[in-house]
Amino acid sequence: MPIIHVEMHPGRTQEQKRAFVREATKAAVETLACPPESVEIIIAEIAKESWAKAGKLKSDA
Template identity: 70%
Template sequence: MHPGRTSEQKRAFVREVTRVVVETLVCPPESVDIVITEVSREDWAKAGKLVADK
């Protein structure tokens, strides 16, 4: 994920991902761990080009 999301956006993301995993895998929410890693555009590449260069 690129930096810049608010804490509220991250909370909503984690809540919804957890909900879908629990529903899909039929597991308790306590078994779902999520790690959010923020990577700058200068450190992210796609199709052979830095995202920062697009």
């Protein structure tokens, strides 16, 4: 049942995403007491041209 959305910059390899979803699911299962099949994770990659902090696009920082 946990649905997890992750926003991060592009640049991770498919292997890193694979490791992330495996470990994050394990974290959910162990701490929230839910079955693995109930954990869904959706990753969105957000370019630095579309993400700002302190009023500045990260591509300009």
